[in-house]
Amino acid sequence: MAEGEQDFSALPLPERFAHKNWKVRKEGYEDAKAQFEKTPDESDPIFVPFLQDASLWKGAVADSNVAAQIEGLGAYCAFLKFGGAAACTRSRGFTVGPIAEKGLPCTRPAGKTSAQEALLLCVELDKADPVLEDLLPTLSHKVPKVIAGALAALTVIYHSFGCKIVDPKPTLKALPKVFGHADKNVRAEAQNLTVELYRWLREAIKPLFWADLKPVQQQDLEKLFENVKQEPTPKQERFTRAQQDAMAAASAAPAGGDGAEEEGGEEFAEEEGEEVDTFDLAEPIDVMPKVPKDLHDQLASSKWKDRKEALDALYNAINVPRIKDGPYDDIVRALAKCMKDANIAVATVAANCVDVLAKGLRNGFGKYRSVIMVPMMERLKEKKQSVAEALGQALDSVFASTDLSDCLEDILEYLKHKNPQVKQETVKFLIRCLRTTRTVPAKPEQKSIADAGTKLLTESTEAIRSGGAEILGTLMKILGERAMNPYLDGLDDIRKTKVKEYFETAEVKAKERPKPVVAPPKTAAPAGKRPCRGRDPRQPAAAPAQEPPAAKPAAKAIPSKLGGVPKPGGLAAPGSKLRSKLGGPGGLASPQRRVAEPPAEEAAPAPAPAPPKFGLGRGLAGRPIAKPAAPTEAAPAPAPAPAGMTPAEKAEMEELRADKEKFARIIEDMKSERSNFNSQLTELQNQNAQLIEDHTRDVLSIKAKETQLVRARSDAEAAEQNVQKQQREIERLKRELARALRASAMSPPHGGSEADSMGMSEAGSMYQEPASNGHMAAAKSGLHMGSRFENTRPRSYASSNISEEKENNGLESPGLGSRDSGLGRRKLSPTYGYSNVGSPTRSSTRNPSNPTDEEQQPRSAQPAENWKRAAEVTSQLKARIEQMKAKQGLSRPSAQR
Structure with a gap:
């Protein structure tokens, strides 16, 4: 027996996986797991046989022997963990079903845990949809413990990844059938799964399956939901491979962004913590057959009760979680006309209809925005709170179906409305838009919003003034303090303080602008003395004529060998090539030259002693040229321009900002090129892996042919020896016959x-x-x-x-x-x-x-x-x-x- 075991250990792993002896299979699973854990990367040759013939894992995870099955599940988990996404995509079609039938109902805790871990790894490495497709049919199995094991596995999957990664709709559709099962363990696991889904979806799960449950079952679930309602929104505990890569890239970002890593992590956590609404789970419903046929005739009635009843019937028809897209132009125009109705109740119900229609269509309602939004904003003049709330909720739904760029023009127009009530409600609407938008406004839009908010600060009504400050504070939360400083230059300290208060308390969903990146490495070298020399010819002309050389710059003076008066033909700055590439023929120095030349001409008739070239403490002309090359540096130069800044300095500041934007664009281009290179590298790596697989397959084929050839040669030699033996026997018989004949003849x-x-x-x-x-x-x-x-x-x-x-x-x-x-x-x-x-x-x-x-x-x-x-x-x-x-x-x- 010992000799047989030694021979078995010498067999290849695929042959040991398919061996008829369970001990040999068990040892093969253990050896495979140990070899997988020792691999340096996913391209190791040990994975090749199992990637080429992934059906080997079907017998491993569903081995007839329990001890061997546990080792097989452990080996498969190691294969997924160390083999990467390719190991998952090629093997999950053979393993998820057998794991659900044989692994999850395993009586030993180690086997059940390994089976659940294998399913979690399949979701983590790629996506959850293929796993659900093979796992959900198990809920119709004949054996109750198989169904209970599948429900427990689904609970673990949703608990680990959440409903953002794992689609809950297929599971919710299958729940009513499981609740009617005869086995109590199956019903208990179904309740656990439903409670887990409620932790993520809250009330959004009810429209999908609640009506199919019995009243007793609904009551039992409501009792369980009461305990969950007090819990906070759950967080994703396990992340997919794509999410892990994104988090690693965020953690590896440059450190010059003032907490960019922490903010990026907060954004990621906020996105993962968002609830899934009913719209994402519901199926589209065609509501056109339910719309009253005489809707337009009723809306044209002179009696307000008829108009209200028609709108109530319309509301009941379109009040569904998700509406199938279709031609709703006539309905929207009728609702827009109802916004001008003299009766408040009719306008309120019409606003409610717009609300449910926009929520049901979502992006499909964007094409009707221009028809309905202006009449609703015009109706904001109503002072009754119920009407204002209905109109505000409808406007929010309309905005959710579009974006800030589409709605901003109308909003800014109504911020200038002569009616204070309209203006106040529009301010509130703009604040809600800034809080809920997911896109950062463009630069022209930022300036428009900031100017409108600044004007509102001078209004006579306190509510409008506070609204203007809140608009500026919310915008600052989106853009950041540094980007918002130019728009707050003309404000006094009291108003700035109020804006900062709203900034600290504002909550927004828009992704912040990425922090400025570090300058390319080739611009880091000129940070020494050479950039100063290159800027010497332009230094005297950049100084304002009215500013006397005070003793303050002397404290920052450069040693004497750099402090001499430079000649016009001095050395060029080391970064001149990059500046010429970014800023055209003159590069970054050209705007300074254009702005600084007029003061130099005025100062020429009355020459004065030249001030120290590097001692200027104010103005942008005193900054070295190389500074803009590193926009991420928090330079000590004043970011907001002083109140007494000259027009030349302001123009120079604008030019530097433009150059900064060019730098940002170039950095984005470089990032896109880098991403392209990374994609090409990935493709080449995939090709290399394929070539390695082909080479390994050819080598194995050659070895098989050589083995066959050796066997054929040995068979030929044996046959030749047999022929020789027969020939010798024939010769012997001939000799005996001849001897007998000679004896008889003599x-x-x-x-x-x-x-x-x-x-x-x-x-x-x-x-x-x-x-x-x-x-x-x-x-x-x-x-x-x-x-x-x-x-x-x-x-x-x-x-x-x-x-x-x-x-x-x-x-x-x-x-x-x-x-x-x-x-x-x-x-x-x-x-x-x-x-x-x-x-x-x-x-x-x-x-x-x-x-x-x-x-x-x-x-x-x-x-x-x-x-x-x-x-x-x-x-x-x-x-x-x-x-x-x-x-x-x-x-x-x-x-x-």
């Missing part, structure tokens, strides 16, 4: 009668072997009997001539000739033992070399033919004997002479 004529008869008898036996009929047996019997007669006959009884010698040589026996010839006619005495020689039966009993009963049966069946053949053989033998005697007779006279 026997003496008189004294060697016994040897002659024995030789003939042996020759007869030699000729008997190839024959299968009875005449050869008869010939042999005749020869033998003749030899016996010749040996026992007295010497005086021999005839004197050759013919008589031939007749008395025992060849004419009853076994060789007719019944009237030979010894059959002789009446010998019993002394010689030939009294019964004519009887075939008696001769067969007395001579063991005679034919057996089986040989005599065909002779007795056909006696005439057998005797005839025996006679022919006898005549042939007689002829040969006569030839031999003749040769001896010819030589005998010569010897006598």
Whole structure:
């Protein structure tokens, strides 16, 4: 047994996986797991056989032996963990179903845990949809413990990944059938799964399956939901491979962004923590057949009750979680007309209809925005709170179906409305839009919103002034303090403080603008002394004429060898090539040159002592050229321009901002190129992996052919040896035959009668072997009997001539000739033992070399033919004997002479 185990350990892993002995399979699973854990990366050759034939895992995860199955599940988990996404996508089609049927119902905790971990890894490495497709059919299995195991696995999957990663709709549709199962364990697991889904979806799960449950079941679930309502919104505990890569990229971002990593992590957590609404789970419903046919006629009625009843019927028809897209132009135009209705109740119900229609269509309602939004904003003049709330909710739904860019023009227009009520409600609407938008406004939009908010700060109504401050604070939350500073330059400290208060309390969903990236490495080298020299020719012209050289710059003066008056033909800045590439012919220096030249011309008639070139403490002209190359640096230069900044400095600031934007665009281009290179690299890596697989397959095929060739050669050698052995046996038989013939030929004529008869008898036996009929047996019997007669006959009884010698040589026996010839006619005495020689039966009993009963049966069946053949053989033998005697007779006279 020990030798067998050593042979099994030498087998390849695929053969051990398919072995009929469960101990061999178990050891193969253990060895595979150990080898997977030692691999350096996903391209290791150990994974190739299992990627090429992924069906090997089907038997491993559903092994008939429990101990082997547990090891097989552990090996499959290691294969998924270390084999990457390719291991998951190629094997999950063979493994998820067997895991659900054999792994999840496993009675041993280790096997059940490994089965659940395998399913979680399949979701983590790629996506959850294929796993659900193979797992949900198990809920219709005949065995209750299989259904309970599948429900428990679904609960673990949703608990780990949440409903953002794993689609809950297929599971919710299958729940009512499971709740009606006869097994209590199945119903208990169904309740656990429903509670887990409620933790993520809250009330959004009810429209999908709640109506299919019995009242008792609904009551039991409501009791369980009460305990969950007090819990906070759950967070995703396990992340997919794509999410892990995104988080790793965010953590590896440059550190110059003032907490960019922390903010990126907060954004990711906020996105994962959002609830899934009913719209994402519901199926589209066609509501057009439910819309009243006489809707437009009723809306044209002069009675407000008829109009309200028509709108109520419309509301009931379109109040569904998700509406199928269709032509709703007429309905939207009718609702827009109802916004001008004199009756408040009609306008309120119309606003409610717009709300549910926009929520049901979502993005499909965007094309109707221009028709309905302006009438609703015009209706905001109503002071009744119920109308204002209905209109505000409808406006929010309309905005959710579009974006800020589409709605901003109308909103800014109504911020200038002469009615304070309209203006106040529009301010509130804009604040809600800024809080809920997911896209950062463009630069022109930022300026428009900031200007509108600044104007609102001067309104006479306190609510509007506070609304303007909240608009600026919310916008600052989206853009950041630094980007918002230019829009707050003209505000006093009280208003700035109020804006900062709203900034600190504002909550937005828009992704913040990415932080400025670090300058390319080639611009990092000129951070020494050379950029200062390159800027010397332009330094005097950049200084304002009215600013005296105070002692303050002397504290920042550069050593004397750099402080001399430079010549106009000084060295170019080391970053000039990059600046010329970004800023055109003049690069970043060109706007400074254009702005600074007029003050230089004015100062030329009255020359004054040149101030220190690097001692300027204010103004952007005193900043070195290389600074803009690193926009992420929090430069000590003043970000907001002072109140007394000259127009030239303001223009220069604008130019520097434009250059900064160019830098940002170039960085984005470089990022896109890098992403393209990464995609190409990934493609090349995939091609390399495919080539490695092909090479491995070819090597295995060559080895198989070589093994077949070696076996064929060994078979050929064995056959050749067998042929040689047979040839030697034939030669030996030929030599024995020749020796027998020579012995019979050399026997003496008189004294060697016994040897002659024995030789003939042996020759007869030699000729008997190839024959299968009875005449050869008869010939042999005749020869033998003749030899016996010749040996026992007295010497005086021999005839004197050759013919008589031939007749008395025992060849004419009853076994060789007719019944009237030979010894059959002789009446010998019993002394010689030939009294019964004519009887075939008696001769067969007395001579063991005679034919057996089986040989005599065909002779007795056909006696005439057998005797005839025996006679022919006898005549042939007689002829040969006569030839031999003749040769001896010819030589005998010569010897006598």
